[in-house]
Amino acid sequence: MDTVTITLKKVPGLYLECESVTPDKFAGKNAEEIAALPCAEGKRNYVLGDWFEIAGAAGATAADTKIVVNGAGTDKCKYIGAWMTAGEVVVNGTADMFTGAWMEGGKLTVKGDVRSFSALQMKGGEFIIEGRAWNYLAAAYRGDWRGMQGGTIRVKGDVGSDLGTFMNGGTIIVEGNADIHIGTHAEGGTIIIKGKAHRRVGGQMVKGEIYVFGGCDVMMPGFKKIEEREIEVDGEKHVFNVFIGDLGERHPKSKGEVVYGHLYTLKE
Amino acid sequence: MTKCIKNVICTFCGTLCDDLEVDVSDDGKRIEQVRNACAIGAEKYLHVGNPGRVVVPRMRQADGTYKDVSYDEAIDFTAKTLLKAKKPLMYGWSSTNCEAIAEGNILAEKIGGVVDNCATVCHGSSLLAIQDTGVPSCTLGEVKNRADRIIFWGCNPAHAHPRHMSRYSIFPRGFFSAKGQKGRKIICVDCRETDTAKVADHFVRIKQSYDYEVFDALRTLLRGEEIPDEVGGVPREKLQELIDICKGGRFVTLFFGMGLTHTLGRNHNIDAGINFIRDLNDYTKATLIAMRGHYNVTGAGQVLGWQYGYPFACDLSRLTTARHNPGETTSVDLLVRHEVDACMVIASDLAAHFPFEATRRMAHIPTITLDPHICMSTELSDLHIPVAIVGVEVGGCCYRMDNVPIDTRKVIDAPEGVLTDEEVFQRINKRVDEILAEAGCKDAAEYLEYLEKQEA
Ligand code: SF4
Numbered sequence: 001m002d003t004v005t006i007t008l009k010k011v012p013g014l015y016l017e018c019e020s021v022t023p024d025k026f027a028g029k030n031a032e033e034i035a036a037l038p039c040a041e042g043k044r045n046y047v048l049g050d051w052f053e054i055a056g057a058a059g060a061t062a063a064d065t066k067i068v069v070n071g072a073g074t075d076k077c078k079y080i081g082a083w084m085t086a087g088e089v090v091v092n093g094t095a096d097m098f099t100g101a102w103m104e105g106g107k108l109t110v111k112g113d114v115r116s117f118s119a120l121q122m123k124g125g126e127f128i129i130e131g132r133a134w135n136y137l138a139a140a141y142r143g144d145w146r147g148m149q150g151g152t153i154r155v156k157g158d159v160g161s162d163l164g165t166f167m168n169g170g171t172i173i174v175e176g177n178a179d180i181h182i183g184t185h186a187e188g189g190t191i192i193i194k195g196k197a198h199r200r201v202g203g204q205m206v207k208g209e210i211y212v213f214g215g216c217d218v219m220m221p222g223f224k225k226i227e228e229r230e231i232e233v234d235g236e237k238h239v240f241n242v243f244i245g246d247l248g249e250r251h252p253k254s255k256g257e258v259v260y261g262h263l264y265t266l267k268e
Numbered sequence: 269m270t271k272c273i274k275n276v277i278c279t280f281c282g283t284l285c286d287d288l289e290v291d292v293s294d295d296g297k298r299i300e301q302v303r304n305a306c307a308i309g310a311e312k313y314l315h316v317g318n319p320g321r322v323v324v325p326r327m328r329q330a331d332g333t334y335k336d337v338s339y340d341e342a343i344d345f346t347a348k349t350l351l352k353a354k355k356p357l358m359y360g361w362s363s364t365n366c367e368a369i370a371e372g373n374i375l376a377e378k379i380g381g382v383v384d385n386c387a388t389v390c391h392g393s394s395l396l397a398i399q400d401t402g403v404p405s406c407t408l409g410e411v412k413n414r415a416d417r418i419i420f421w422g423c424n425p426a427h428a429h430p431r432h433m434s435r436y437s438i439f440p441r442g443f444f445s446a447k448g449q450k451g452r453k454i455i456c457v458d459c460r461e462t463d464t465a466k467v468a469d470h471f472v473r474i475k476q477s478y479d480y481e482v483f484d485a486l487r488t489l490l491r492g493e494e495i496p497d498e499v500g501g502v503p504r505e506k507l508q509e510l511i512d513i514c515k516g517g518r519f520v521t522l523f524f525g526m527g528l529t530h531t532l533g534r535n536h537n538i539d540a541g542i543n544f545i546r547d548l549n550d551y552t553k554a555t556l557i558a559m560r561g562h563y564n565v566t567g568a569g570q571v572l573g574w575q576y577g578y579p580f581a582c583d584l585s586r587l588t589t590a591r592h593n594p595g596e597t598t599s600v601d602l603l604v605r606h607e608v609d610a611c612m613v614i615a616s617d618l619a620a621h622f623p624f625e626a627t628r629r630m631a632h633i634p635t636i637t638l639d640p641h642i643c644m645s646t647e648l649s650d651l652h653i654p655v656a657i658v659g660v661e662v663g664g665c666c667y668r669m670d671n672v673p674i675d676t677r678k679v680i681d682a683p684e685g686v687l688t689d690e691e692v693f694q695r696i697n698k699r700v701d702e703i704l705a706e707a708g709c710k711d712a713a714e715y716l717e718y719l720e721k722q723e724a
Binding site: 040117 | 354355380396480486487488490491494496536539540585586592593608609712713716
């Protein structure tokens with residue numbers, strides 16, 4: 001795997017739209033060619049070379065390419081790793097909105113936080129966030145009915161609101177706490193929250209699994225407890241209260257059985 | 269002698285009453301009297317004669333004072349400021365006509381700006397929910413003629429839309445609602461007992477920010493499932509009673525306002541509300557209508573919708589693509605995150621309504637305000653362009669809260685020399701074209717590079 005290191009030369013005044021910063025766009029290019037890839041700040045069009053010091057060359061394919069993003073001001077860069085299908089991206093700092101959005105494969109690591117709308121409608125690959133994630137992580141784009149569909153996200157810190165809205169596949173593991181609206185409208189997928197979930201967990205959920213280790217501040221009235229069961233989650237074995245819901249929402253039938261969403265809270 | 273103009277449309281709130289009578293002096297310059305309007309509506313017409321109206325553009329000087337300038341100068345300054353900015357914000361639009369909005373949106377496309385209207389701090393969350401889940405709606409005419417169950421949820425028309433209850437929702441007698449108020453059951457859901465709650469037959473007080481949970485409980489009950497004894501401070505029996513009242517009606521309409529759109533969860537509250545109404549349609553006819561505030565905020569969304577595909581928060585900074593992502597392209601976020609470098613406020617008062625951080629940012633970047641009045645935004649602007657008042661001094665198309673277009677009318681002449689919003693935008697558009705042509709640039713993006721080269 002060949003590594004390209006790009007380092008911001010100055011902090012953008014507004015925000016830089018960096019959809020070129022993916023292994024797919026870099027693949028097969030040398031430093032000079034990478035420097036000529038487009039980026040934009042508002043309506044002003046630039047090339048990556050205007051903003052970044054570029055060292056190294058990319059591999060022949062996306063899968064052979066690793067990108068390391070450095071420098072003060074990475075938190076002013078949007079769309080890093082968005083639409084990536086293979087290879088690896090590491091951001092040594094915080095990344096702004098749409099980081100890893102529509103990602104289909106490969107590995108994306110952000111050492112700091114990610115801002116809202118990251119991993120939007122993610123389809124595959126692995127996304128590791130070492131800090132916290134803001135709102136709408138792995139949710140659907142505005143007006144779309146397909147949130148995260150595949151892949152894995154691990155957040156070491158807390159997450160904001162609207163985690164996994166319209167989610168229908170994949171796994172999200174949050175090691176910290178979560179704010180309101182978790183898995184709203186979910187039709188599949190798994191969300192694991194090791195900390196506490198604030199409110200509105202699984203609202204309007206049709207299908208899918210949500211595990212909350214630290215409990216919910218307020219439970220949705222549409223969830224009903226059906227049993228207690230020992231389950232292994234993310235390598236830990238615990239006894240959980242098992243709820244089905246959201247009973248206020250429509251639920252399809254599969255093989256004659258009604259399919260529900262499941263919410264699991266740790267048994268004290 | 270005065271002459272009486274009948275069927276005047278009140279351009280104040282989203283109710284857009286169309287039955288005003290205005291007495292105008294013989295020379296067509298002064299309004300003497302207004303009949304049929306509510307107190308706010310009447311004042312909208314009567315205040316026009318007050319002294320102190322600004323009739324020429326005012327430009328801020330280095331020492332902070334304002335200096336009168338010509339419209340030509342003001343238009344040149346605006347065109348250059350918007351062209352020079354990398355990402356200008358054009359916010360407001362809700363108190364002008366659709367003709368001006370259409371012209372203004374074209375300007376936004378030319379200069380690569382973000383267009384956003386008052387929905388962003390109002391019913392934008394309703395629009396998001398509608399995008400997510402659709403909307404079973406109807407017109408206010410249908411409410412008047414058919415509805416026998418009215419729910420006011422998180423809204424207070426007694427104060428915000430004073431004639432709403434008498435013209436459409438509670439008192440009027442219509443074709444299938446000949447008994448008027450007697451034939452209707454009025455339910456008010458709110459966290460405090462408003463004046464609307466006082467005229468309702470049933471007042472349901474819920475705990476603040478529990479709307480989503482209460483809607484979920486109602487939907488769960490509607491499907492015959494069990495809920496806890498109490499949800500959001502409302503006992504289960506009360507919620508069941510509410511459902512029975514709705515199911516017993518022939519036509520249910522839910523009106524909702526800021527109490528739903530801007531409390532915890534925002535768009536999700538509306539989403540849940542829409543789905544509750546949808547579920548009710550298994551039993552009876554049920555609809556819902558957003559209580560839009562300003563008289564043409566609905567029109568701002570309509571026009572932007574047919575021009576660029578999105579009702580608010582539309583980012584045209586890429587010049588060839590329209591993007592819409594509330595949370596990112598909404599005015600408050602753009603200002604607070606320092607994502608815009610110039611601002612134009614049109615027919616709305618940004619500074620009076622936005623969070624302090626956003627207003628502070630607006631005050632620090634070049635700002636131009638288009639408004640007939642002196643307001644907080646004009647006082648924080650570098651340039652104030654006065655315009656004629658829509659519905660009083662110029663007509664034009666406006667959309668009522670139920671998305672019905674109504675052609676408003678002019679009752680008196682504007683002060684001499686004062687342009688309309690539409691004329692100002694036409695002239696800015698023309699000026700932008702001239703500047704681009706002079707520089708030999710095909711678009712605003714190229715013009716920025718040209719400017720940088722010139723400076724170097
Ligand atoms: S209710 Fe609204 S539209 Fe009707 S008169 Fe009053 S302010 Fe004007």
